[in-house]
Amino acid sequence: MSGTSAEEIRRETRGYVLVFVALMALTVITVGISYMHLPTLPAVALALLVAIVKGSLVACYFMHLLSEKKAIYAVLALTVVFFAVLMMMPVYGHHGSTAVR
């Protein structure tokens, strides 16, 4: 197999275990926060923040996004733009509509 030595691979696997522990801890934290019954806006913000941190750990370390090639980053940058549009649509997309609230 090209590139990395056995020692480097073993060091990476130790990293995977650390990320796993972090993900477990963040899961417990996010459930713990939900039991605090915070008002809606802080509850949503905190839950999404923890989810983004967890998702980033999975993407950066398990999916190796930290050391990927430019072509992959280009694909993902375009995806992020369109995903942001999708998320903004329900918030900004129904001005002037006659939908009953």
Added chain:
Amino acid sequence: MEIPYTVDNHPETGVYNAKLGIWLFLASEVMLFGALFSSYILLRTTAPMWPHGSQVGLSVPLATVNTLVLIASSVTMVMSWASLRLKDFARYRLYMGATILCGLVFMVIKAFEYGAKFEHHIYPKTSTFFAIYFTLTGLHGLHVLGGMIVNGYLWGPGAKLWRTQPERFAHRIEVAGLYWHFVDLVWIFLFPVLYLL
């Protein structure tokens, strides 16, 4: 004729074909689940009333277990790939087997959750909340099932490729891993959105 760049990196993209392919596919999956999350936001913000998941019978402890199971399966998946890079096929088989088993546990818990809902006559048509709940978790469950089928093939008959083209086989595991981590990533967002908020 041998297809080029199944093992070596393409000079233009810097990656082998399947890796570019899977990332393009995952980009389309982001749009698929993104559209459903966007629908969820629209439905929730325009509804006169929206229940908390636990108020309508969703089990936070069971879903938390499912979250931990899926995270564990992501670790075993990446460890299976690392084992191949260390040329340890037996260890690859062990970790891939554990990944499939974690997937099975997730699906069993999900089936139990769904069964409990159906027993109480709660279906997608019951309310807007349950319509989006069953759509999101159902589609995610189908993705878990699809991943399990691919992983099962790579654990079983597909593993023959290790003997003749080990680097190409390792690339297949890496690519299958990228899909599996994505499925875990979707659940990382689904879990708080449906069960905790």
